[in-house]
């Protein structure tokens with residue numbers, strides 16, 4: 001059987017380095033590539049290219065994955081950066097916004113992980129808390145966990161009639177490495193998971209199964225946690241049904 005081609009939008013290496021070819025180098029998380037491969041998908045890593053938009057890449061993939069990474073520049077949802085926002089890099093923001101819109105127009109399934117959930121929300125007209133801890137009243141859970149990233153630390157409640165409900169049931173135990181979170185929900189989306197302090201942990205498209213995004217990192221959990229493996233195999237199933 002022909003393998004599903006999963007495009008991963010590349011992160012950008014932003015650290016200072018003496019190795020010239022690593023400056024602003026595109027990269028993708030190895031655990032994500034492995035998780036997709038385990039579910040029968042091959043990865044195509046797409047770097048931002050200022051001369052190209054999402055439409056130029058659309059024929060190269062069957063499904064789109066927007067993975068984690070730095071914060072989104074708040075100008076894309078009409079805000080100034082707060083004093084305590086994390087690292088932003090707008091070239092990737094611009095590229096991912098256009099990729100998401102192109103994939104939506106083409107009817108291709110879209111998966112969001114952590115930052116990916118946030119960029120999808122903004123692409124659909126939503127906005128973000130730049131820093132949950134200082135900006136959102138009632139946030140008491142440590143969403144930027146100090147525990148190693150492959151260890152689940154907080155619970156989430158999941159809506160019954162949803163893709164996440166089908167995968168996880170009504171409850172999941174997740175890792176958490178985010179500073180931002182959904183403020184205003186984007187158009188055509190519904191909230192399908194929340195942490196006990198009410199922070200949005202999962203969103204999906206309303207009325208279809210095209211978009212599914214989570215605030216946690218299942219790519220760091222799938223080897224040890226069967227339900228996190230299902231997050232990727234269910235994605236492959238949705239792609240097969242297209």
Ligand SMILES: [Mn+2]
Nearest residue numbers: 143176195215
């Ligand atoms: Mn969290």
